[in-house]
Amino acid sequence: MTSDADIALDKAVEVLRLDRQLCFALYSAANRVTRLYRPLLDALGLTYPQYLAMLVLWEHSPRTVGEMGQALDLESSTLTPLLKRLEGAGLIARSRDPDDERRVIISLxxxxxxxxxxxxxxxxxxxxxxxxxxxxxxxxxxxxxxLAV
Amino acid sequence: MTSDADIALDKAVEVLRLDRQLCFALYSAANRVTRLYRPLLDALGLTYPQYLAMLVLWEHSPRTVGEMGQALDLESSTLTPLLKRLEGAGLIARSRDPDDERRVIISLxxxxxxxxxxxxxxxxxxxxxxxxxxxxxxxxxxxxxxLAV
DNA sequence: TGAATACATATCGCGCACGATTAAATCGTT
DNA sequence: AACGATTTAATCGTGCGCGATATGTATTCA
Structure with missing residues (x-):
């Protein structure tokens, strides 16, 4: 005989299975792709997010930090330190926009x-x-x- | 008139466009999903990777750190600190396997x-x-x- | 004009994610 | 039994990714 509680438990077990979670498939695939890129990017001295930032700039440079954040869907708290590292590597330059001193212009x-x-x-x-x-x-x-979120 | 160098440049511009990169679509979707989960998981006091670890344990507990690493495709350097935080939150217990003191058994x-x-x-x-x-x-x-990688 | 508001970036703290390394336990072979 | 190789987890350093907050600049409008 099977109680209501048992049925609810069975449902939870089924729904929460890792292999049925889109979120895990996505998380795991993203990690795998990052790992696959790592050895390829080591040759350029870039990390994977740095490579994505460079893609944005190769497409169109110069751009402001804000424009890059919009393109990459990242906050300034992520982008600012990353861009400083790219600057340190000599790949980009950072300068204030004379027309609006709030903006920082990133150029290759x-x-x-x-x-x-x-x-x-x-x-x-x-x-x-x-x-x-x-x-x-x-x-x-x-x-x-x-997958609009 | 168009030089070979110009043609090569055009090819690079096309191939490297951010919106043509599977890697960026994946990276970005994974970030978006994490952001979507955040407010939902705040109610449980879990981060997103902690939630995934709990999914593994709800499926089957107890498990060793190694088994969890295999299920989640994560290194012990990622998992150990995460599990210590779950232990601190009182959600799991960590204990050495008496049959093999190298193993650490994680139980709900x-x-x-x-x-x-x-x-x-x-x-x-x-x-x-x-x-x-x-x-x-x-x-x-x-x-x-x-997407085997 | 000057105060309030909005905006663009930067800073800080936390928790991953991983490669490299270490430490301890077990196994295999002799 | 003994010693080298393997296995398991932990530790450390670096770089994200983000929420919360701070800082300086521009805009608005009273």
Whole structure:
């Protein structure tokens, strides 16, 4: 015989199973991808979030900290220290906007700009190591973007 | 007229666009999901990775640190401090395995076990806030799992 | 003009996530 | 039994990621 409490427990056991959680699949896949990028980016001396920040700048430079935060969906409390490290590495320059002293303008240095070619190699190596057909990757990417939160 | 260098540059610009990177879509979606969980988990006094660790234990307790690391795909350097915090919160107990003193056995306390019901509410609220049909979520989850890295 | 408000970035504290290293226990082989 | 290799967890240092808060600049409007 089965009590109501047992049924509720069974439901909890089913619903909360790790392999049924979208959140864990996402968390785990993001960690795995970061780990996969690490050895590729070591050659450039970049961390994974730093690489993403450089992608933003390669797309369009200069940009303000705020614009980069919007593009990457990150707070200034994350971005400011990261950008200071990129500045320390000589890849970007930080300067106040003369037209609005609140803003800080981030621009690529020559060294930062020159790194773009190597980045192309990183992107290609990543694709190779994933060993998944491009259409599948594009589909996954678009589904992730649709996950409006 | 267009030089070879210009063509190579165009290719780099296209390939490296942030909105074409699977890695960024994944990174960003994972951050968004963590942010969405935060207010829900605040009520339980758990962080998001702590919640995942509790999911593992609600599924089956006791387990060793190594087993949990395998389930969550995390190193002991991540897990040990996290588990110590859960122990401090009174949700789990940590003890050496008498049969093999290298192992540390993690078991739910009564308080940790009792939290499972509230966790069920968290999972339901998360689903509601996502506002995405279940089949789409299941499909995305399975695609993420397939992303073997 | 001057006070109130809003805005852009920076700072701080906490908790991951991981590579490298260490310490202790166990296992395997002789 | 003994010693080297392996296994398990812990420790340490670095870099995020974010909420809360601070700081300085610009805007608004009385």
């Amino acid at each position: 240095t020559d060294a930062g700009d020159a790194m773009r070619d190597q980045a192309l190699g990183v992107a290609e190596q990543f694709f190779c190591r994933l060993d998944t057909p491009m259409p599948e990757l594009v589909d996954l990417r678009e589904r992730l973007k649709r | 306390t009564d308080a940790g076990d009792a939290m499972r019901d509230q966790a069920l509410g968290v999972a339901e609220q998360f689903f509601c806030r996502l506002d995405t049909p279940m089949p789409e979520l299941v499909d995305l989850r399975e695609r993420l799992k397939r």
